[in-house]
Amino acid sequence: DVQLFSTMNECHYDKRMDFFYNRSNADTADEWTGTKLLIVLCVGTFFCLFIFFSNSLVIAAVITNRKFHFPFYYLLANLAAADFFAGIAYVFLMFNTGPVSKTLTVNRWFLRQGLLDASLTASLANLLVIAVERHMSIMKMRVHSNLTKKRVTLLILLVWAIAIFMGAVPTLGWNCLCNISACSSLAPIYSRSYLIFWTVSNLLAFFIMVVVYVRIYMYVKRKTNDVQLFSTMNECHYDKRMDFFYNRSNADTADEWTGTKLLIVLCVGTFFCLFIFFSNSLVIAAVITNRKFHFPFYYLLANLAAADFFAGIAYVFLMFNTGPVSKTLTVNRWFLRQGLLDASLTASLANLLVIAVERHMSIMKMRVHSNLTKKRVTLLILLVWAIAIFMGAVPTLGWNCLCNISACSSLAPIYSRSYLIFWTVSNLLAFFIMVVVYVRIYMYVKRKTNVPDSVNDSYL
Structure with a gap:
C-alpha cells in the first residue's frame, strides 16, 4: 500500500502536454504559424468536407433505395459512417495539433488520439467484416449472403464496440502517466506496450482480410477454370481421325513412303524385328532352362530381354501404322501405337536401372551375386512393368490435348507438351541415376584394385 501510494504521487495527470513533449523530444511543429498554418487548415478543411x-x-x-437493402450494402454504409467519423476526428485534430499540442491537457490529448484510433479501427474492422460477408456469399455462389438484418445489426454494433474500446483503452489506464520511462517518443503519454498491441491488432486484422480475399480469388479462379473446362469438353475431338491433328501441327508423316521405298522400309524393319525376337528369346530361354543362371542378376537380364522382345512387337505394330497410314488412324489406334513404344522404352530403361542397382549391391559387398531373394526380384520385375504400362497409358487416360488443341505438340500431334516434358525428364532422370550408380561402382572397384599396389609399394 505504501509503494502504491508513493507511485500515485508520481503520476502526472495534472501536467500539460509540454511536460511530456519536452521529455520525449518529440517535434510538435512549433513553426506552424502564419501562412503555413493557414494553408494546412484550408487544405485539411477541404478534404474533411469532401x-x-x-x-x-x-x-x-x-437508406433511401430499397435495392440496397442487403447485408453487403448495410456494411458498406457502416464503412461510410466510419469514414464520416474519421472526418470528425481529423477536424478535431486540425485544431489541436502543431504548436497547440503542447498546451493541451492530458484528457484533451487522450480525446484527440482516441478519436483517431477509434475511427481507424472502425474502418479496418468494417473492411474485415465486408471481406467475411463477401466470402460467405461467393462460396455459396450468391450475389448476397443470407445474413439477416438482426445479425448485420449485431455485426455493426460489434464493430463500433471494438473501435470505441481500442480508442478508450489508453484513457482507461493503459498509458505511461505513472511510469514515464515506458512512454513512447511518437505518442508521449502512450506506453510502448499499448502501441505495440494496437499495431499488432490492426496488422492481424489486415492480414486476415488479405487471406480472406486471396481465398475468394483462388475459389473464383478455380470455378472459372471449371466452367472453361466444361465448355471446352464440348469441343473435344475424340471422334476425329489423325489427319485433322497432323494438318493442324504441320507434322511430316512421310507421305512419299510408297512403292519401292516403303517396301525397303518394311523389309529392313522386319529383319531387325525378327533379329530382336530371336536373340531375346534365346536369352530368356537360357535363363529359364539353365540353373546356373538362377540368380537375381540373370532374372533381371531375362526381364530386360523380355522388354526388348516387347519393343520388337511395338516396332512391328509401328511399321504397319506409320508413314501415310498415320493420317488414317483413329485416335485410339494412334494412342495404342505410341503407348506400346513408350511402354517398351520405359521398361527397357527401368530394367537397366534396376540391374545397375543390383550390381551396385553385389560389388559393394564384394560378391558375384546380390542377396536379393526370388520374391524381391519378382516384385522388382512387377514394379518395372507397372511403371512401364503406366507411362505408356497416361496419355490415353487423359493427359493429352484432345480437348485443348493449343497445348498439342508438333512432334506427337495429340500428346500435350506438358506430358512430353514429363516423360522426357523422367527418362533422363532414370538415365542420370543409372550413370551415377555405374560411376560409383567404377570408383569403388578402382580404389579396391589399387590397394594391392600401394601395399607392395610400402614393402618396397
Whole structure:
C-alpha cells in the first residue's frame, strides 16, 4: 500500500502536454504559424468536407433505395459512417495539433488520439467484416449472403464496440502517466506496450482480410477454370481421325513412303524385328532352362530381354501404322501405337536401372551375386512393368490435348507438351541415376584394385 501510494504521487495527470513533449523530444511543429498554418487548415478543411459529403451520399443512398437493402450494402454504409467519423476526428485534430499540442491537457490529448484510433479501427474492422460477408456469399455462389438484418445489426454494433474500446483503452489506464520511462517518443503519454498491441491488432486484422480475399480469388479462379473446362469438353475431338491433328501441327508423316521405298522400309524393319525376337528369346530361354543362371542378376537380364522382345512387337505394330497410314488412324489406334513404344522404352530403361542397382549391391559387398531373394526380384520385375504400362497409358487416360488443341505438340500431334516434358525428364532422370550408380561402382572397384599396389609399394 505504501509503494502504491508513493507511485500515485508520481503520476502526472495534472501536467500539460509540454511536460511530456519536452521529455520525449518529440517535434510538435512549433513553426506552424502564419501562412503555413493557414494553408494546412484550408487544405485539411477541404478534404474533411469532401469526406463528409461523399460518405453522406453513400449512407443516404443505402437508406433511401430499397435495392440496397442487403447485408453487403448495410456494411458498406457502416464503412461510410466510419469514414464520416474519421472526418470528425481529423477536424478535431486540425485544431489541436502543431504548436497547440503542447498546451493541451492530458484528457484533451487522450480525446484527440482516441478519436483517431477509434475511427481507424472502425474502418479496418468494417473492411474485415465486408471481406467475411463477401466470402460467405461467393462460396455459396450468391450475389448476397443470407445474413439477416438482426445479425448485420449485431455485426455493426460489434464493430463500433471494438473501435470505441481500442480508442478508450489508453484513457482507461493503459498509458505511461505513472511510469514515464515506458512512454513512447511518437505518442508521449502512450506506453510502448499499448502501441505495440494496437499495431499488432490492426496488422492481424489486415492480414486476415488479405487471406480472406486471396481465398475468394483462388475459389473464383478455380470455378472459372471449371466452367472453361466444361465448355471446352464440348469441343473435344475424340471422334476425329489423325489427319485433322497432323494438318493442324504441320507434322511430316512421310507421305512419299510408297512403292519401292516403303517396301525397303518394311523389309529392313522386319529383319531387325525378327533379329530382336530371336536373340531375346534365346536369352530368356537360357535363363529359364539353365540353373546356373538362377540368380537375381540373370532374372533381371531375362526381364530386360523380355522388354526388348516387347519393343520388337511395338516396332512391328509401328511399321504397319506409320508413314501415310498415320493420317488414317483413329485416335485410339494412334494412342495404342505410341503407348506400346513408350511402354517398351520405359521398361527397357527401368530394367537397366534396376540391374545397375543390383550390381551396385553385389560389388559393394564384394560378391558375384546380390542377396536379393526370388520374391524381391519378382516384385522388382512387377514394379518395372507397372511403371512401364503406366507411362505408356497416361496419355490415353487423359493427359493429352484432345480437348485443348493449343497445348498439342508438333512432334506427337495429340500428346500435350506438358506430358512430353514429363516423360522426357523422367527418362533422363532414370538415365542420370543409372550413370551415377555405374560411376560409383567404377570408383569403388578402382580404389579396391589399387590397394594391392600401394601395399607392395610400402614393402618396397
